[in-house]
Amino acid sequence: MGADFASAAARAAHIAQGLGWTPDIFWAATPADLRLALGPPPETPGDGDVLRRLMEAYPDG
Numbered sequence: 001m002g003a004d005f006a007s008a009a010a011r012a013a014h015i016a017q018g019l020g021w022t023p024d025i026f027w028a029a030t031p032a033d034l035r036l037a038l039g040p041p042p043e044t045p046g047d048g049d050v051l052r053r054l055m056e057a058y059p060d061g
Contacts, residue, residue, distance in 0.1 A: 012026065015034075015055050019038075021037075
């Protein structure tokens with residue numbers, strides 16, 4: 001368990017540094033604060049048009 005905690009703590013420090021947050025700000029933040037600070041996911045799910053184009057481009061035969 002110690003190695004897992006050390007790894008998680010290192011990741012937390014890296015994230016806090018990347019956001020420019022002090023340790024106090026990071027540890028006081030809620031999961032919602034962190035999601036907001038990190039921004040939206042890189043891709044949003046496609047809609048029906050995206051699925052149709054993919055099915056046309058990659059038919060199963």
